[in-house]
Every structure is written in structure tokens, then in C-alpha cells.
Amino acid sequence: MILLVDDDSISRRLLNAFLQRGGFEVVMAEGVDHALTLLESRPLEAIDAVVTDYRMPGKDGLWLLAWLQKTDPRLSAIMVTAEGEKHLVTATLRHGVCDFLDKPVDARALVAAAEKAVELTRHRRSQARAESDIRAVGLIQRQMVGGALPDSGLDIAMCYLPMHEAGGDYFIGMPLGGDRFLLMATDVSGHDLSAAYLSSYFQGFVRGMLEARTPIESVLSKFNDHLLEEASRSDSDATRAQITSVAVAAVLLNREELGLQSVTCGFPAPVYSDGAGRVQSLSEEGSSPLGWFPDTVAPPLQIRAETGSSLYFWTDGLEDVASEMGVLPMTCAYDLLRARATGSTPLWMKRAADDILVARVALTPPAKGRPEFIPILHARYPGCDWERIDAIQDVWTRSFRLALPELGDEGSYDILLCLREVVINALKHGCRGQADSCATLMISWDSSSATVRVIVSDPGPGHDFDWMEHARAAADQLIDAHRGLMMINGMAARFETKRKGAWVEMDFNANPALKKRAS
Amino acid sequence: MKHNLDLSSAVLNVGFPGDVLSSNVDELRHSVFGVLESPAVKSGAWSTLRLDLTGAKMVDSAGLNLIVSIIKAVKARGGQVRATVGNPNVYRTFIFTRLDKQLDLAQAA
Known part of the structure; x- marks a missing residue:
């Protein structure tokens, strides 16, 4: 329906006849006030376009355009102007008018302009409805993210910072009956309703099959086959180019046995922390998301969790922003969860270009009287990385500044120096400098004792010599080796080796006043 | 690197430009021993080698091992080493690595 506003009755009747011949239903108003009265009795949504004269007694056409722009900015309008009123073009455009016509108005030009205006209004309204739907879906997603696990004893802390109204990023904890739970983070390609839909469908699919006791790897393999079949069924090249993929990190938890089964497909691997400083990635190899290739699902990694242990999940958005900041993702996850606990958002989040989701799941309450070490830095380095130790150390330095700013560069000096020594040893000797052999760095923080715990492990056989004996010899005999051991002995509050030095643990007291003094 | 090669003086100065780390120690070793083993320096009258480490913010074990090598080389000719550090x-x-027992260590003001 078109609202036609003109104070001149002849002109109004003529324009009405043109529009009706063009197939439009028209409602006529003798002026702006009359138009406003008419609109009181019918919803503005019933009007598809407005055709208005400019010069009218009382409120003019520009006033009406301004009112429409404020009331329903999606409604298109056509302004009819007389000779000498060209200066109005700028003002009418500012008020969102989609066209203007000169008097005398040509019938065909009016109908063409009206068709264009109606189409534009319908397009804008449809877009607004879609945006509203997406917002509603996004809201539901946000409400459901994290999932509730009533009476499970699982403590889930989560931070979800979406960059889009709706999308495929998701983390949920699902009870599967008895002591079995599914902890799952997913990232479906795309940030639209179809991604949100597929994400929800995938969760239901996984939950249903797991409740029926299907092994987790079979569930994911089946969904991978399903996505591949869907892609191959399409005949259109354009559709083929738009592959739908689902990246997922799924962990099955048996609460009674504290057994974990983990499968990761194209998602950042979940990280396990035993609460005492040991930190482990639940997938050491890279993997492809579901929907890319056949046979992409590896058998699950199985571990037994400790009392006081936790799992960490994060999406690739966090890895991207960590990389841009030159810090480790674990450090960003720690900082984000810490900020969430105080209801704030770190400033560095402004750099994020993608959705960020971080979740920490405490699998059991911490053991009483035992310190609770929370991971702050975690990384794996191939043996060949010893050659770029300075760049790696820069990442550690920045990560410490982010995770423990109160430590300051002065306070982190001993940690960084000892860390450098141990990591070089692990890469050069434990990994023999080889690219296919990796050392693992685990750094955790216990706030109650202000202790930083550093653990470095490598897959090597360790050393045959007695580390402590060599440290003493190096000091007494002025030999040019093993001085790193002496340094660590002097700087760390606790220094312990296992597996002949292939596993090194060091504790540092973060309180400078408690540091061992040289004297 | 800065070297003071006034060989008539009793003190030979060697200055390190910055950190002494595993990543640059080979280059530094080559440079220092290039000086110490040159015939002119070997036959010079100096008896004290002064190491200027005031520009170093970090010295790791590879760097300390280089300094041990320097101490040994100077001691072998009956000399002594003084080191000035800033950080x-x-x-x-x-101190932790007991190098203060092997050289005369001073902290720059």
C-alpha cells in the first residue's frame, strides 16, 4: 500500500490514478497532519512506500520525511518537487528518501519509482527481521553455552565473547547418565543462522549417540561421513566450494573413575592440568575438522585425572589474538578467566577479530590443604627450536607480564634465566635438536603460596651423570660446564629432577622479599 | 666489542656490548679469544684483564662458561680477571655460580 500525501486535490487525484493503474493500492492524505491521523488507525508496517509533495501548508514534505526516518527508517519515500526546488535534493537524501520526481509528474516515472520504493522497503524489512532472528538465536545460544550440569560437582567457569550475533562457537557440558559427562567445544564454519543450526544439530546428534553408548570416535566419524556425503550430493560447483566443517574438541568424563577420553578434530586441543603443576595437551598432533577428509577421526587419548585437576578449552579466536600479542594462548585463557571472575574484560580483547570462547572445568574440588597450581604458560617446542631461543624467551617475557604483572621484569628474571637453561638442555639434548621430537613447558601459579612452578619435560633418556655432583664440581674446579645447574640451585626455591633430568621441576617464590639472597 | 689494547698498561680492557647468551656466545668467544691469542696481546705487559659487563642484562650458563674460559686463559699466564657488572x-x-671466588667482581654504581 502506498501513502500519497498532497494538499492539491487535482494533483492528488491524478497521482492516485497513475498509481492505481500501476497496480498499487493507495491511501490518500490531504496534508501531513491528515497523514499522521490516518497512520494512527493502521500500522506503519501496512504502508510499503510514501509519495509526498514538498510544498504544503503547515508541515511540509521534509517534515514528514524526518518523521518517517525517525519512526520507521526502513520505509521508502518519494518526494515530488516543483521547478526551483532542486536545492531540496540534498535535504531529502539526508532524510532517507529513495527518489524524487519533478512536476508535472510523468505516470510511467511515478510507477517505476513507486515499484523501486516498495521493493526497497520490503528488502529492508526482511533484512531487519532476519537480523532480529539472528539476534534471538544468538541470545538462545549464549544462554545455552556452558550448559548446566546440576549436582554434577563440576565447576565450569566460562568466558564467551562473540564478535557476531550468532554463530557456530559453542561449549557445553552434558550429563550422559550415571557418572558419564560430555564436555565439548565446537566451532562450525560460518557466523550465520545455518552455522548456529548446524552447531545445535551436531550437539543433539552427539548427545543422542553417546547416550546410546556409541564410542566417541564412532560418533564423530559418522558425522564426518554425513558431512562428506552432503557435500558430494551437491551438483552445484558453487555449493561445493562452500564446504561446511565442524571443528570439535570432545572429552568424555567418567566421574567415578576420573577417566578421560579425548578426541580433537581441527580444534585447539583441550589442556589438562593436574592442579600440581603438570599440564598436558590432550592432542599432540594437528587434526582436520569434520567435513574435510575421510578417516579424520583418531582414536581417543585416554588419561586418568587427579583430584583437583581441571580442563581448559578455547577456540581458535583466542589463539589468533595470542599470536598477534606474541604471548601463549594459555596465558590469554588464564587472564580472561581471571578478568571474568571480577566481571571485567581485558583491554587486549579489543584486538580480537573472531569469537572467543574459553572454558575451565574443575573436574573435582581441590584437595584440602594442597596448593592449587593454575596453568599460566604452556607450550611444546620441537628440538630444532633451540636455535631461536631468544625469540621464544621474548614470548615467555610478554606472557609473564600479562599473567603476573605484579611480578615485574625484575621478579621474573630468575624464572626466565633458569627456564632458558632447562629448555635449551631439553631441546638440544633431550630432543637431540630434532624437529620431530618435542619438549613440553608447563608453568603454573599458586596464589596462596605466591609460587611459580616450572616443569620442563623432554622425551630423551636424560643424562647418565649425577646433576648435583656435577654442579658442585663445576663450582669447585672452575670447569666451563654445568654452570646452569649451579644457577638453578641458587635461584630456585625448589629444584628436582626425574627421569635422569628429562623431567625438571623448579619452584620460584614470587615474593621478592623471600628470594634467596646472594649473601 | 670494545677492546683497550694499550699493551704497555698493566690492565687490558675487554667490553661486552650487551647480553652474553647461548645465542651470541660463539661470536663473542671468537672475538675475545681473537684478541687474547694475538701475538701482541700474548706478549703484552698486562697482568689484569678487566671485563666490562655493564651493558649485560642477562648472562646465561653458556655466557658464564665463556667467562670461565677467559678466567682460565688469564690465570694460565699468571694474570687476574676483574669484572664489572651493571645489572x-x-x-x-x-655469586650463585661462585664466579666471585675466581675473579674480582664489582657492581657498577
């Missing part, structure tokens, strides 16, 4: 953490590192 208190580097100073502590020398």
Missing part, C-alpha cells in the same frame, strides 16, 4: 641480577648470577 644486579647478573651480579647475583655470578
Whole structure:
């Protein structure tokens, strides 16, 4: 329906006849006030376009355009102007008018302009409805993210910072009956309703099959086959180019046995922390998301969790922003969860270009009287990385500044120096400098004792010599080796080796006043 | 690197430009021993080697091992080594590794 506003009755009747011949239903108003009265009795949504004269007694056409722009900015309008009123073009455009016509108005030009205006209004309204739907879906997603696990004893802390109204990023904890739970983070390609839909469908699919006791790897393999079949069924090249993929990190938890089964497909691997400083990635190899290739699902990694242990999940958005900041993702996850606990958002989040989701799941309450070490830095380095130790150390330095700013560069000096020594040893000797052999760095923080715990492990056989004996010899005999051991002995509050030095643990007291003094 | 090669003096100065780390120690070793083993320096009258480490913010074990090598080379000719460090953490590192027992260590003001 078109609202036609003109104070001149002849002109109004003529324009009405043109529009009706063009197939439009028209409602006529003798002026702006009359138009406003008419609109009181019918919803503005019933009007598809407005055709208005400019010069009218009382409120003019520009006033009406301004009112429409404020009331329903999606409604298109056509302004009819007389000779000498060209200066109005700028003002009418500012008020969102989609066209203007000169008097005398040509019938065909009016109908063409009206068709264009109606189409534009319908397009804008449809877009607004879609945006509203997406917002509603996004809201539901946000409400459901994290999932509730009533009476499970699982403590889930989560931070979800979406960059889009709706999308495929998701983390949920699902009870599967008895002591079995599914902890799952997913990232479906795309940030639209179809991604949100597929994400929800995938969760239901996984939950249903797991409740029926299907092994987790079979569930994911089946969904991978399903996505591949869907892609191959399409005949259109354009559709083929738009592959739908689902990246997922799924962990099955048996609460009674504290057994974990983990499968990761194209998602950042979940990280396990035993609460005492040991930190482990639940997938050491890279993997492809579901929907890319056949046979992409590896058998699950199985571990037994400790009392006081936790799992960490994060999406690739966090890895991207960590990389841009030159810090480790674990450090960003720690900082984000810490900020969430105080209801704030770190400033560095402004750099994020993608959705960020971080979740920490405490699998059991911490053991009483035992310190609770929370991971702050975690990384794996191939043996060949010893050659770029300075760049790696820069990442550690920045990560410490982010995770423990109160430590300051002065306070982190001993940690960084000892860390450098141990990591070089692990890469050069434990990994023999080889690219296919990796050392693992685990750094955790216990706030109650202000202790930083550093653990470095490598897959090597360790050393045959007695580390402590060599440290003493190096000091007494002025030999040019093993001085790193002496340094660590002097700087760390606790220094312990296992597996002949292939596993090194060091504790540092973060309180400078408690540091061992040289004297 | 800065070297003071006034060989008539009793003190030979060697200055390190910055950190002494595993990543640059080979280059530094080549440079220092290039000086110490040159015929002119070997036959010079100096008896004290003064190491200027005031520009170093970090010295790791590879760097300390280089300094041990220098101490040994100077001691072999009956000389002594004095080191001046600027960073208190580097100073502590020398103490922890007992290098202060092998050279005359001073912290720059």
C-alpha cells in the first residue's frame, strides 16, 4: 500500500490514478497532519512506500520525511518537487528518501519509482527481521553455552565473547547418565543462522549417540561421513566450494573413575592440568575438522585425572589474538578467566577479530590443604627450536607480564634465566635438536603460596651423570660446564629432577622479599 | 666489542656490548679469544684483564662458561680477571655460580 500525501486535490487525484493503474493500492492524505491521523488507525508496517509533495501548508514534505526516518527508517519515500526546488535534493537524501520526481509528474516515472520504493522497503524489512532472528538465536545460544550440569560437582567457569550475533562457537557440558559427562567445544564454519543450526544439530546428534553408548570416535566419524556425503550430493560447483566443517574438541568424563577420553578434530586441543603443576595437551598432533577428509577421526587419548585437576578449552579466536600479542594462548585463557571472575574484560580483547570462547572445568574440588597450581604458560617446542631461543624467551617475557604483572621484569628474571637453561638442555639434548621430537613447558601459579612452578619435560633418556655432583664440581674446579645447574640451585626455591633430568621441576617464590639472597 | 689494547698498561680492557647468551656466545668467544691469542696481546705487559659487563642484562650458563674460559686463559699466564657488572641480577648470577671466588667482581654504581 502506498501513502500519497498532497494538499492539491487535482494533483492528488491524478497521482492516485497513475498509481492505481500501476497496480498499487493507495491511501490518500490531504496534508501531513491528515497523514499522521490516518497512520494512527493502521500500522506503519501496512504502508510499503510514501509519495509526498514538498510544498504544503503547515508541515511540509521534509517534515514528514524526518518523521518517517525517525519512526520507521526502513520505509521508502518519494518526494515530488516543483521547478526551483532542486536545492531540496540534498535535504531529502539526508532524510532517507529513495527518489524524487519533478512536476508535472510523468505516470510511467511515478510507477517505476513507486515499484523501486516498495521493493526497497520490503528488502529492508526482511533484512531487519532476519537480523532480529539472528539476534534471538544468538541470545538462545549464549544462554545455552556452558550448559548446566546440576549436582554434577563440576565447576565450569566460562568466558564467551562473540564478535557476531550468532554463530557456530559453542561449549557445553552434558550429563550422559550415571557418572558419564560430555564436555565439548565446537566451532562450525560460518557466523550465520545455518552455522548456529548446524552447531545445535551436531550437539543433539552427539548427545543422542553417546547416550546410546556409541564410542566417541564412532560418533564423530559418522558425522564426518554425513558431512562428506552432503557435500558430494551437491551438483552445484558453487555449493561445493562452500564446504561446511565442524571443528570439535570432545572429552568424555567418567566421574567415578576420573577417566578421560579425548578426541580433537581441527580444534585447539583441550589442556589438562593436574592442579600440581603438570599440564598436558590432550592432542599432540594437528587434526582436520569434520567435513574435510575421510578417516579424520583418531582414536581417543585416554588419561586418568587427579583430584583437583581441571580442563581448559578455547577456540581458535583466542589463539589468533595470542599470536598477534606474541604471548601463549594459555596465558590469554588464564587472564580472561581471571578478568571474568571480577566481571571485567581485558583491554587486549579489543584486538580480537573472531569469537572467543574459553572454558575451565574443575573436574573435582581441590584437595584440602594442597596448593592449587593454575596453568599460566604452556607450550611444546620441537628440538630444532633451540636455535631461536631468544625469540621464544621474548614470548615467555610478554606472557609473564600479562599473567603476573605484579611480578615485574625484575621478579621474573630468575624464572626466565633458569627456564632458558632447562629448555635449551631439553631441546638440544633431550630432543637431540630434532624437529620431530618435542619438549613440553608447563608453568603454573599458586596464589596462596605466591609460587611459580616450572616443569620442563623432554622425551630423551636424560643424562647418565649425577646433576648435583656435577654442579658442585663445576663450582669447585672452575670447569666451563654445568654452570646452569649451579644457577638453578641458587635461584630456585625448589629444584628436582626425574627421569635422569628429562623431567625438571623448579619452584620460584614470587615474593621478592623471600628470594634467596646472594649473601 | 670494545677492546683497550694499550699493551704497555698493566690492565687490558675487554667490553661486552650487551647480553652474553647461548645465542651470541660463539661470536663473542671468537672475538675475545681473537684478541687474547694475538701475538701482541700474548706478549703484552698486562697482568689484569678487566671485563666490562655493564651493558649485560642477562648472562646465561653458556655466557658464564665463556667467562670461565677467559678466567682460565688469564690465570694460565699468571694474570687476574676483574669484572664489572651493571645489572644486579647478573651480579647475583655470578655469586650463585661462585664466579666471585675466581675473579674480582664489582657492581657498577
